[in-house]
Amino acid sequence: MTGPREPDPLAVAVGNASLLGAGYLLLGHRALFWAAAAGTASLLWLTYTTAETWCELLVVLWWATLVGHGWWLARRHPAAGPRRGPRVLALALTVPVLAAAGWVRFDAYGIEDRVTEARAEGSCRTAVDAQEEVAFRHRLLAAPVAARGDTVVGACERLDTAAGYLSGGLSGDLDMLESAFERLGAVLGEPGNERTVEVTLDRYLGRLPTDDGCRNVRIADWLRDRKTGPKDLTAPASATADRIVPGALAECGDALMTDEEWADARENYQRLLDEHPGDARADDARAGIRKAGLAIELRRVGDLVMAADGMDSGYCREPAKYSAAPAYRKGRRSGAVFVGDTEYTDKLPEEWRADTPDAALVVCADEADAGNVVETCQYRDHRGHIGSVRFNKLAVRVKAYALRTGKLVTDRTVQIGGESCPGTLGYFGSLPSRMAVTPANADVRDAFAPVVGR
Incomplete structure (x- = not known):
């Protein structure tokens, strides 16, 4: 199909700047219009599905190609020149399209900023709430930006799983505790997650000690003996172990004394004296060692007396x-x-x-x-x-x-x-x-x- 008798190169270029191929319609090239529309749709869908920056660069390159090609075609026409009507029509179509696209991208970056700020503060809940504002339009016109927020949400979901394992570790399940720290280490290995990992770990460590002294001893020993992994995990874990272990040893010793597990009780009291000689519970530990020692002696004597049915037994x-x-x-x-x-x-x-x-x-x-x-x-x-x-x-x-x-x-x-x-x-x-x-x-x-x- 032939073009208009008097095309306006500027109007055609502006029309094609809408990425809808409207400039080709002004030239009367319907086939180019449909080809341009199909190309734009394909590139946008590719960007939506891959969420890669290079796809957006292809869109920009495609946009520049449409604008330049429309201008070049219109300039070749012998009657080419400025026309008020086509320019107004092209602007009326292109400006709203570009403004809407710009607003969507601006909104997407705003959401990303809130997600990033929440992650920097260590608040996964706020980050997830912000990312939930992402809609189809954002993923279509700002896919890489939306994808970065999805990555943050994914990390938060993994941290939530790790937090569940940490809670299981409060019951003394050291296998769950090991799984939790492995997950924390994996998330920490990804840039930007330092604060959210720190908050997740601090929330768990803040729940220590539990109400079971012997369980606290096992947990503290595990936290202190964990030498592998990022320092951001091992340092606070070790510090928490140092904080809770003196009281845990004393409480565990007392509990074992109540259960008449004298040897284990004495071992816990002795550990308290060996590792924390200046602790305020040291005197009680010494008394506990003496009491446990006497109980062990008495039990042994009792067993031997019961077994003595002759001079050789x-x-x-x-x-x-x-x-x-x-x-x-x-x-x-x-x-x-x-x-x-x-x-x-x-x-x-x-x-x-x-x-x-x-x-x-x-x-x-x-x-x-x-x-x-x-x-x-x-x-x-x-x-x-x-x-x-x-x-x-x-x-x-x-x-x-x-x-x-x-x-x-x-x-x-x-x-x-x-x-x-x-x-x-x-x-x-x-x-x-x-x-x-x-x-x-x-x-x-x-x-x-x-x-x-x-």
């Missing part, structure tokens, strides 16, 4: 100390725990006995054997034969240990006397040549009294 084989037991003084009355063979020690008075914490002695008694001969008596057996029977005291080897020190203080054999030569002798088989006396409770007391200072 339990406490009798492996004596142990209980430092809080009453001091043993030779010649003084001492409460005792009697173990080993208790056939005769069970006949001793209750006032001689004491429970393990209050006893001064642990007395081990062996099985009774034949002691000194008391007298010999004649008996007629069931066949009428006369025979002699010697009556012996009961010899019991006794070892006594001072419970406070676990040291042997007595190793002797006591002789238990008793009734001998009864009028009637009971026996099985043939007449025995030797028999033990029959002790009364008083006889047993007399034999064991020197052992316990009675």
Whole structure:
């Protein structure tokens, strides 16, 4: 199709500046109009889908090409010259289009500024709220700008996930804590996210310590021992560990004492003294160490006493100390725990006995054997034969240990006397040549009294 008789190059150039190919319509070139419109639509869609700056540069180049080509075509016409009507029409079309495009881009940059400012302040919530104002028009006419905001939102979403793992780490799940720090490190590795990562981490660290002292110890140890990763993560983590670990060790020690986990409690108290000797809780920790140590000793002594059913077992084989037991003084009355063979020690008075914490002695008694001969008596057996029977005291080897020190203080054999030569002798088989006396409770007391200072 041929163009107008008197085209205006300026009007054609301005019309094409709208990127709609309107200048070609002024020239009467409908095919070029549709080609220009299709080219513009394709480039805008490419920019929308890729959000790359080079696509916008292509749009600018395409715009300059349309403007220049329209001007060149109009100038070739022999009747080319200024025309008021076409210029007004071209301006009426192009100015609103360019103004609208400029406003959309201006608005997109404004949104980007708010997103950037929010990220700089560490507020992901504000950044996400600002990015939600981005509409289709912004992504069509300012795609790279909108995409930069999407990147910020993506980083915030990953930080939100990391925050969830950090919350899980408050329960003592160190695997979740490891996952959280890996995610924080990945986001921190992208420029511009320093403040949002810092705020996310500070929010977690500010929730420490928890209400569980032993859990706090595990978390603090993990935070302090984490040597790998960006300094922006390891430095505040280590500082928080230093802040909470003294109290955590004390609280954990107290909790373990309540649960009668004496060895673990003592270990926590000792760590507090070793790592923080000047802490205000040091005196309490020393008291806790002593208390836990005594509890450990008492438990061990109790186990050994329970296991002592003979001279070669339990406490009798492996004596142990209980430092809080009453001091043993030779010649003084001492409460005792009697173990080993208790056939005769069970006949001793209750006032001689004491429970393990209050006893001064642990007395081990062996099985009774034949002691000194008391007298010999004649008996007629069931066949009428006369025979002699010697009556012996009961010899019991006794070892006594001072419970406070676990040291042997007595190793002797006591002789238990008793009734001998009864009028009637009971026996099985043939007449025995030797028999033990029959002790009364008083006889047993007399034999064991020197052992316990009675």
